Amino acid sequence: MRFKHLHELNTICTAESKTIAELMIEEQVQETNIPEADVVRQMSDYYQVMKEAVHKGLTEDTTSRSGLTGGDGKKMAEYIRKGETCSGDASALAMAYALCVSEVNASMGRIVATPTAGSCGIIPGVFISSQERFGWSDEHLVNGLFCAGAIGYVIANNSFISGAEGGCQAEVGSAIGMAAGAMVELRGGTPEQVVHAVGLALKNTLGLICDPVAGLVEIPCIVRNGLGAVTALAAADMALAGVRSAIPSDEVIDVMLEVGSAMPSRHRETAQGGLAQTPTGRKMMEKLAKPKAKRAEPEIEAESPAENEPEAKA
Amino acid sequence: MRFKDVFSIIGPSMTGPSSSHTAGAARLGRIARQWLGCTPERARLTLYGSFADTYQGHGTDLALIGGLLDYVTDDPRIPDAEQYAEEVGMEVEFFTSGLPAPHPNTVKIELWHGDRQCSLIGASIGGGSVSVHALNDFRVQISGEFPTLVLRHSDKAGVLASVTSTISSSGVNIGYMQVDRKARDGEALTAMEMDGVPNPEMLNRLRSLDHMLDIRVIDLKRGVEPDAV
Numbered sequence: 001m002r003f004k005h006l007h008e009l010n011t012i013c014t015a016e017s018k019t020i021a022e023l024m025i026e027e028q029v030q031e032t033n034i035p036e037a038d039v040v041r042q043m044s045d046y047y048q049v050m051k052e053a054v055h056k057g058l059t060e061d062t063t064s065r066s067g068l069t070g071g072d073g074k075k076m077a078e079y080i081r082k083g084e085t086c087s088g089d090a091s092a093l094a095m096a097y098a099l100c101v102s103e104v105n106a107s108m109g110r111i112v113a114t115p116t117a118g119s120c121g122i123i124p125g126v127f128i129s130s131q132e133r134f135g136w137s138d139e140h141l142v143n144g145l146f147c148a149g150a151i152g153y154v155i156a157n158n159s160f161i162s163g164a165e166g167g168c169q170a171e172v173g174s175a176i177g178m179a180a181g182a183m184v185e186l187r188g189g190t191p192e193q194v195v196h197a198v199g200l201a202l203k204n205t206l207g208l209i210c211d212p213v214a215g216l217v218e219i220p221c222i223v224r225n226g227l228g229a230v231t232a233l234a235a236a237d238m239a240l241a242g243v244r245s246a247i248p249s250d251e252v253i254d255v256m257l258e259v260g261s262a263m264p265s266r267h268r269e270t271a272q273g274g275l276a277q278t279p280t281g282r283k284m285m286e287k288l289a290k291p292k293a294k295r296a297e298p299e300i301e302a303e304s305p306a307e308n309e310p311e312a313k314a
Numbered sequence: 315m316r317f318k319d320v321f322s323i324i325g326p327s328m329t330g331p332s333s334s335h336t337a338g339a340a341r342l343g344r345i346a347r348q349w350l351g352c353t354p355e356r357a358r359l360t361l362y363g364s365f366a367d368t369y370q371g372h373g374t375d376l377a378l379i380g381g382l383l384d385y386v387t388d389d390p391r392i393p394d395a396e397q398y399a400e401e402v403g404m405e406v407e408f409f410t411s412g413l414p415a416p417h418p419n420t421v422k423i424e425l426w427h428g429d430r431q432c433s434l435i436g437a438s439i440g441g442g443s444v445s446v447h448a449l450n451d452f453r454v455q456i457s458g459e460f461p462t463l464v465l466r467h468s469d470k471a472g473v474l475a476s477v478t479s480t481i482s483s484s485g486v487n488i489g490y491m492q493v494d495r496k497a498r499d500g501e502a503l504t505a506m507e508m509d510g511v512p513n514p515e516m517l518n519r520l521r522s523l524d525h526m527l528d529i530r531v532i533d534l535k536r537g538v539e540p541d542a543v
Binding site (some may be wrong): 004013015027028032039042045046064065087098105106107109110111112113114115116118120123145146148153156161162165166178214215218270271284294295296 | 315316317318319320321322323325326327328329330331332333335337360364367371372373376387390392393407408409410411412413418439440442476487489519
């Protein structure tokens, strides 16, 4: 790839009069030697999966395997119909769709990792609600996914995108930055505005810990996806209005690396801290502890399967 | 670069809820099934670290079983994989271990079919990507991102030279190669990640080489050949 940083994305695109999506497609073709039509078809297939997930979340039962979550996306969609939203219908719909996709994920339905499964609701929430609002073609949104992918590529290679490595700022935060930047490009903003949107969005998630209750991608992940979609829209609006990220966006990504690396492991997806260790979080974890598998004997190489031990691990 | 292209960021299409716990687990199961060469009759899976702690809520067990049934990461049958395994007569047992593992999300998969038996140790390293560390206790480093040729052969001088010259004459480039042996003159295993898909003619020529015991192709993109049994 010809870029590793956001400022390079901006410089190349501005010099060559290209959108970030166009550059990303070119670079992908060059890197993988796969024809452009196939690359675009792959991304288009992913967009269809995202749409199906929204539909599934709105129409089917999304109760998770643990029984802890499900149905909130539907609730939001019904609430919007009353026309009394506090945050505005556009925000509320992005939130409803993001909740839907995240709930489909938690219930073992099909989603696209964007960039991870834990953050899979934000980009579809923002993209599909905006497509309905602005009447965009699928092709336009597929380009938006390439733009989001370019932003994620920079974040992932300079910082991190998984909660286990860098906290929820890396997972949900990266998705918000990707969605915000892509939204700017979809609305006709410049590459420079895209870059500012990423910085504005990421600054607002720095320090966000990954503290899944019982270690599951449910509480608080689903709600964070919903609220993340709203943040992405807001950051896109700021950038389109001309607001700049006073700290350059590449430096914000570096800070995410610094903050995430400094986080104690109990706040990085281990379920040993944060919301997971609140009295209620602990109760939920205990309730879900259903020992099933046997504990393997220390000599795992033994030929005969280990005996069933009484104190099986949860 | 840890992440090489746009689809390592957007994608894969997968069954939820966790790219590490389900997508990666399904891929590991699938690699193990391809390593055995057929649908296993019996499977024993030992989970380590975070896999052992949260596999039930995450459906890691179902994703692993799905992989053993050769399901891709977004196969809608994954949530009901236990039932499908029962239907094909596949017996599956799960164990957890508190022993230290090379990565927090590690699984050891042991498979049996008739007199065939194989084992694999692998980890789900994030975003649905995997890394296989051992095949039948031989050290390897397989990502599953490329068509991979795994050869079991005797540790004899000249075997590797004939292997590489056979492959080069068929025009396929080797991207990464690793050789490990149990003992001098004993059994050896060579794993090769290829830039292209090994064609049947090349595989037949490799099979006919002296000291060659067995050949398997692991290819997550194209799926498997019909059961070798």
